Structure formats: C-alpha cells, structure tokens
Amino acid sequence: MAYPTGHLVVIEPLRRRHCAECRRGPLPLHILEFNAPRCLDCADLGHLVLLPRGDTALTRRAREGSSLWAVVVRFHRRRKRYERQGLLVEEQALARAESACLADADARERRRARDAARRAAEDTRFTAAFAAAVHDLFPGCPPERARTVAAHTSVRGSGRVGRSAAGRALDEGAVTAAVRASVRHEDTPYDGLLMAGVPRQEARARVAGTIEAVLEGWRAVPQA
Template identity: 50%
Template sequence: MAKTNDLAVFITTRTASCNECGEDLGRRAWITLTEDRDAFCLACADLDHLAFLPVGDAALTRRSRKHSTLMAVVLQWSRARKRYERQGLLVEEAALTQAEQECLADADARARQRERAAGRRAELDEQYVARFAQKVRKMVPNCPPQREMLIAEHACRKYSGRVGRSAAAKQLDGNAIQLAVIAHIRHAETAYDNLLVQGVERYEAREQVRENVAQVLAQWRGV
C-alpha cells in the first residue's frame, strides 16, 4: 500500500519531453507530473539518483521503504485494465543495499534452521520417540498438549548422553522416563536456567527449584 505522501513516477506510453530542460524523452520515459500536467524528467525532478526496485519481493520492498527517506512509486497505465498499475519503487541506493543485506541474512538464517531441523530429524529414531512419548503421556496425562513429544525428542537424541539414551530408557524404564520428565520441567517450568546464568552452582540451583519441580510434576500426574 502506497504512503499518502509518496511521490509518483509515471512510465509514459506516448512520446514525452521535459518541460524544464526540454529534452526529448521518447516513449516509455520515466517522468513526474505536476498538477498542471507538466512533465519533468527524473534528473530535473531530482529523482535520478534513486534505484529502481521492481514489484515482487514484499520483504525487500517493505525494508527498502523503511530505510529510504525519499522514494517514489512507479506507475504505468494498463490499457487492458484501464488503470495505473504499480511497477515498483524508486528508493535510495543505500536503503536498497541495507534492505538486501537484511533479507539475505534472513534467508541464511532460514537455511540454517532447515539444516538444523534436518539434522535433528536424522538423529531421532522416530518409532522409539513415539513409544517414549506415549509412556510420557501415560505417566503425566495432564501435561500440556504436545509436551510429551518435546520431552521424548529432547531425551532421545542419538549419541547425546541424555537420559533417554540410557539402556534403561531404551527399555522404556519408568524411572528413566520420569528423569526425562523432571529434566524438562526443570528447564521449561522453573527459574533453573536463569539461576545458572546468574552463576548459581548447578546443584544449588536444582535444590532451589526442587519444590517447584515436584509441584508441577504432581499437577501433570493429576495427583
């Protein structure tokens, strides 16, 4: 959506000339129009330093708008639709460069997320995780929806040394599964991680949240 104070640049369908410098601009010239319908080339309109960003990339357009102090909407008359249609934006070169860098960073971040997700899936024995999750849900039927899958996936990473990979857990031992549930509660439902960040020793931090963990575990068990 164009801002109300956006300048407009028109791509002509007929030959045009600049009312200020007198240059013959030919057809498909890029001009601005005054209220009196006088045409000015981009140089005379002080817009020739702007870079053209075609329509099509919403994120790049949004960010370019954000960073560009001066901009103009580029419009062209559609004979078929009998209206002006947006072709893109003229924005400051520095703004476009910054917007491109931000979009590239996002694309790289998304690619890294996909790689990490693929790696996590490769580490998991899906059937084992499903069985582990079923046991978790049976043990703590009142835990939040889908939480059993989080606990199972976290506990069952191959080669991780987490409790879910122990021999007892591989046999779906109740005590090992309870340890996985407690570990999840400690991290997700208490201030345990914040205590560690503050420099509290691990065993002391566990002691501080022990009662909180027990309360949450009892709630999830429904007792």
C-alpha cells in the first residue's frame, strides 16, 4: 500500500520490527531504506521530536520552522491505507511554534467567538426563513408548530433535510418532507409501532393516511 510521497515518511509499525543496521528493536518508529527498516538514529532522524496530529496551527508553524521534518504514518487495516499520525520536527522549532501559538491564543479565541456568533445569527435567520416557508405551504399549521419544525430540521450538522442543499434553498419538497416527518412522529402512533417491532416500511404505511389528512388540513387557509 502506498503512503504519502514527496517528503520524508516515518512509519509507526503494526508488527515488531528491528533495525536492519543496528539490530535494535522492536522499533516504535522506523523509516524504510531499500525496503529495509532503519531506526531513527540510524536514519539521522533521532534528534527530531514527535508532534501528534490535532492542532493545525501548531503543526503548520512547527513544520515551517523546522529545517528537517518527516510525516509519521500508520497503516489502517480496515481502510487499507496509511493515515497520518503527526510530524517529527526539530525540538527548537516546536518550542518556537508553541510560543507563537500561545502569543496569539487570545486573538484566535476572539476569532472563534466571532465565527460562532456569525453562525448563530445565520442559523437564526435561516430557521425564521424555514418557518415562513412552512407557513406559506401550510397556512393552517399552528405558528408555534411551524417554528418547532424549522428549529428541529435546521440544526447545523444534524444531517436533517433542512440542512440539505434543497432545504437551504427552501425547496418545496424539502419543506414538505420536514413537516411530514414532524407529523409522523408527533401526530401518529408511528414511534410506538417501531418500539413494538413493526418493520419501518409497514409502520409508515399504517400511518400514511393520518399524515396526509393532517397535511391536507394544514394546507387550507384558516378562516378569520
């Protein structure tokens, strides 16, 4: 299996390996030279320190500040590929990178707070727009119910229909699907049927008439 090329690659082995040059082992990390494992000392990388993956800013700064660095990979058996575990970098470069990250930690925290506030404002506007779309399609739907449907389906990262491309575009089909799902769970015995062991498709078929009746009633403009 191939692993990243274009730079030095150090392997975190899954099996016990010994250095082909000095015979030390088992090796926690090794580099392949002519298809034979070499320990980091024999490969002239023993002075480098491991920076685990996870902190993007620290990794970038340490890599840029290190005159010699290597990618650490480990083979994932199920995915059948090598995956990055971190970097080996010069200790002084890592220390400088850590100092730089500490120096601008406040600025990055303020940026994260601004981004969170921006996303929250966007979500509030989108939820309101989705609720308005529900009202346009189903004017008989109680306003509080329309807001509840919109709030539920538009949760960021939820994978629900409101966060799909069609949902974000307030497509009629997506809005209707969100309302139908709400009615299925809130106004029919569907959840109880599932808990009783009824297969999902059969449970849906049993409550389909009730759902359509509720939706048809909500499509009607309420009388003043």
